[in-house]
Amino acid sequence: MQSSSPLFLSTQTRSAWGLILPSLALFLAVVIIPLIMTVMLSFHDWGQYKGIETVFILKNWYEIWSDSYFHEMFARTFRIAVLVTFITMALGAPEAYILNRMRAPWKGVFLLVILGPLLISVVARTLGWALLFGGKNGVVNMALMKIGVIDAPLPFMFTETGVVIALSHVMMPFMVLSIWAALQKLDPQIENAALSLGASQLTVMRRIIFPQIMPGLLSGGIIVFSLAASAFATPAIIGGRRLKVAATLAYDEFLNTLNWPLGAAVAVLLLVALVIIVVSSNALIERRYKAVFE
């Protein structure tokens, strides 16, 4: 069967190549080439007055490696991502579970309520938080101060807590969807089966439901983690220029300082770190659950 040598491609193979060629070319042009160029850019030199110099040096990488400012910034980026991941997990799991147990009309309504925010731009959603908590004029802060619960406005803008809360809100739909998908695979009678064997409601949750939605929780975690670590709009609005994360820092280097090579190095480092984290945790999860869930 496999007699056609690479030089004499069968017409079928050739037409298959012909079909994927346009999309392949597009992918190459808009993803791979800019990526390679960014990587190369990160090795170039830059000076206030001389601009970008196309040489191969490790200056930018050394700067990131040695300057504690960058350490702090990357630590903050991943700290925020980890916190957001855990918060969405902790809130998303019960949310998805309750949603899954709802009856016909309400299920649809609340699914829409949860997924609805996806239809609104991240910027608009984040600005909403800013309106509620932004300084003295934030609606919630004003109300709380009026009724005397607090004396000074709750610190929200330009704080890490603020970024974490707003990002958790933005990322919640992804987590809920992921857990929801795992819940859909659950046998509808499985809780009854456990109950009939003498389990309490709490035991059913802990021993039966939770282990089964674990893969959904973990894959949701990977999605939320990588999206949160590379998020731009929310940290940019809530964190502003005072509280920088990797994405906003790279942006600033590109557009404000105009130090493109340093910005490129930050962006590449973020990308590489994310790829390593996502790929390795995914491999770990797959190995762990292979025997149980194909």
Next chain:
Amino acid sequence: MAFLELQNVTKTFGDHTAVNAINLTVQKGEFVSLLGPSGCGKTTTLQMIAGFVPLTKGIIRLDGRDLSNVKPAERGLGIVFQSYALFPHMTAAQNVAFGLEMRSIPRSDRDQRVRDALALVGLAGYEERFPRRMSGGQQQRVALARALVIRPQILLLDEPLSNLDAKLREEMQIELRQIQRNLGTTTILVTHDQHEAMALSDRIVVMNKGDIEQIGSPQDTYHSPASAFVATFLGKTNAFEGEVQVAQGGISRIIVGDHVYTASAHIKGPVIISVRPERISFAKAGLRGTVCTRIFRGNHWLFQIKTIAGVATVIRQNDGTSMPEEGHDVHLVWREEDTFVRANSKVG
């Protein structure tokens, strides 16, 4: 006193009555089947016994105790679900051990009982398998072992064999019956398969649209159906249109097509007479008809015979005697005790 007692048990969903004031008593050690078409309320009944569905009205007693306020976990019933509902993240042994863990049975004792239960259902050596890596029949056995290992007061089975292929189902039926006989566990089986119900049960409860139509032994329900529904639902039956005329001395004359015979009917006028295919035989005189098809089935012959009272299905044992061929004229007769006569509401 009855072991399990359902008194006036009713379940309504909105304005739809799924189970309509049924009464049923089950003796200790008995094997009872709930049989009926889809949507007749079998599962609902079982789930009310299990405690997953609250009763709208009525009372369920187990060993004299009212179950109204007893949680499913405290009823001590073993349930095998139609979908098996095994715990996919646990091995076969862990699945079976779960009920024992909940009862805080000590480890050593538990392991022994799990091994015994798996051996009982023919799964010795499968302890460490995950359910996904087992065939449908094996999963079904794990579910059975999981229900049996807690030594349930009653075993509830909701169409446990319906996902298996015909051959495996027959094997499992025999096995299920043997296990139940050996352990003496009171068992209630839900099924819509009349053969399964007849093969396994001491008594069959025939249900239709939330009502119980008949309760009786497999032989009783088959041979003396209490209603037309039972007659048609349990096995094939012929329904001839006929007429009952009262003759002298309380004896009735029954007319089916050109066949007239006397019998003790309790009604008169237009009727429908049901006769099982295997209870019709060929004779010199009787209901006249022509053989349209004749099918050889190995151990029996299956005939379709056109008569003026309708097309009749006849089954004859293949006992070596010669059988009429297609196109031949035959006469059909049956015994009075093999018929079920009911009024024909369509005529008159």
